[in-house]
Amino acid sequence: MNCKIATIPGDGIGPDIVREGCRVLDAVGLKFGHSFSYTPVLAGGAALDATGEPLPQATLDACLASDAVLLGAVGGPKWDTLPGSKRPEKALLGLRAGMKVYANLRPALMFRQLADACPLKSEVVGDGLDILIVRELTGGIYFGDRGRNADNTAAWDTEAYSIPEIERVVKIGFESAMKRKNKLCVVDKANILETSRLWREVTEAMKASYPTVELSYMYVDNAAMQLVRNPRQFDVIVTSNMFGDILSDEASQITGSIGMLASASLGDSGPGLYEPIHGSAPDIAGKDLANPLATILTCAMMLRYSFSMEKESAAIEAAVEKVLDAGWRTGDIAGGAEARSRLGDKLVGTKKMGDLVVEALKAL
Numbered sequence: 001m002n003c004k005i006a007t008i009p010g011d012g013i014g015p016d017i018v019r020e021g022c023r024v025l026d027a028v029g030l031k032f033g034h035s036f037s038y039t040p041v042l043a044g045g046a047a048l049d050a051t052g053e054p055l056p057q058a059t060l061d062a063c064l065a066s067d068a069v070l071l072g073a074v075g076g077p078k079w080d081t082l083p084g085s086k087r088p089e090k091a092l093l094g095l096r097a098g099m100k101v102y103a104n105l106r107p108a109l110m111f112r113q114l115a116d117a118c119p120l121k122s123e124v125v126g127d128g129l130d131i132l133i134v135r136e137l138t139g140g141i142y143f144g145d146r147g148r149n150a151d152n153t154a155a156w157d158t159e160a161y162s163i164p165e166i167e168r169v170v171k172i173g174f175e176s177a178m179k180r181k182n183k184l185c186v187v188d189k190a191n192i193l194e195t196s197r198l199w200r201e202v203t204e205a206m207k208a209s210y211p212t213v214e215l216s217y218m219y220v221d222n223a224a225m226q227l228v229r230n231p232r233q234f235d236v237i238v239t240s241n242m243f244g245d246i247l248s249d250e251a252s253q254i255t256g257s258i259g260m261l262a263s264a265s266l267g268d269s270g271p272g273l274y275e276p277i278h279g280s281a282p283d284i285a286g287k288d289l290a291n292p293l294a295t296i297l298t299c300a301m302m303l304r305y306s307f308s309m310e311k312e313s314a315a316i317e318a319a320v321e322k323v324l325d326a327g328w329r330t331g332d333i334a335g336g337a338e339a340r341s342r343l344g345d346k347l348v349g350t351k352k353m354g355d356l357v358v359e360a361l362k363a364l
């Protein structure tokens, strides 16, 4: 199969992790007889510097013309004082809306090899953690009316959801639960927000079509607490754009590091957008310290969801497991000071971690 992938290296650690992702895809291509071609395009701070726009039309056009899009991360202190419409992060919203990828699947999976990197007690996480957060991605407060009053003494951002917007993402939540442990939790703030009450009404109207799924509702403040107290009670969480953003960063830390969490953003048709859930990590950019595994696992999601390449996707995941089994770690998953000091030359950087996954893949 020939697959055309638009790549958006972006800013900070973005170029380094996307490079490792593409190297792993190339190794999969060699092993299984596929060819992946890459069209690098500009978005975020890199695009601002080159063109004055965070998301040039040519970038969106190239993404829509591709079979899938791989994005590193955008943003950084250099562009933090720009007005909202010119910030690098605006590119993300433009891409997500322009590609109509309304469902963001964010698996929070704890690799058993990383139990030491989890900050929770072992009796809380047991033999692992496997939660799927389905985050609504093209609506809610990220896209609602916003502004300031004339004398700049007040500002507003509006949360708005329509029934079709809720239905399509809740449907993904139910369907995802049916492929997993048949549990779906709608996380909201229905004790206060009208949008959340509409989410509940829509979900109630849909639930009869999914009789095998055990459905529950939870307020987001409680969910944030329960994720730390008893994360294994969750299977699939479906939630709004902003709640999903926040809860997925929280869940990532339980699995060991945000440097491990992949994501797939999907719509009804057209290319999917694939990005690790973390950002451009300006504090470690350019130092070969970033963990590329979130991006590499994001590539595995791309193979599974956009190209139906299940065995190829599983091969990437198996290669990552082999590397972790052999004890290799980047700094973010090295554990505490004592564990880190025991690692010796198994404490590696971005590029070496990519090399190790490629080697493990070849050897499978």
Ligand SMILES: NC(=O)c1ccc[n+]([C@@H]2O[C@H](COP(=O)([O-])OP(=O)(O)OC[C@H]3O[C@@H](n4cnc5c(N)ncnc54)[C@H](O)[C@@H]3O)[C@@H](O)[C@H]2O)c1
Binding pocket: 013, 072, 073, 074, 075, 076, 077, 089, 092, 258, 259, 260, 275, 276, 277, 278, 279, 280, 281, 282, 283, 284, 289, 290, 291, 292, 294, 332
């Ligand atoms: N999808 C995206 O492009 C995206 C996502 C989140 C944040 N951002 C942007 O990134 C910039 C930095 O944001 P932030 O600091 O809040 O979040 P961040 O995710 O970039 O970093 C948070 C912390 O996690 C660490 N970290 C993140 N990814 C890592 C990796 N792969 N390996 C090791 N450590 C990693 C960082 O070093 C930092 O200490 C901001 O401009 C923000 O808007 C972009």
Ligand SMILES: CC(C)[C@H](C(=O)O)[C@@H](O)C(=O)O
Binding pocket: 075, 089, 092, 245, 277, 278, 279
């Ligand atoms: C950078 C920001 C706009 C983005 C979001 O909030 O969606 C990020 O935090 C993410 O999780 O992809």
Ligand SMILES: [Mg+2]
Binding pocket: 245, 246, 249, 277
């Ligand atoms: Mg986020």
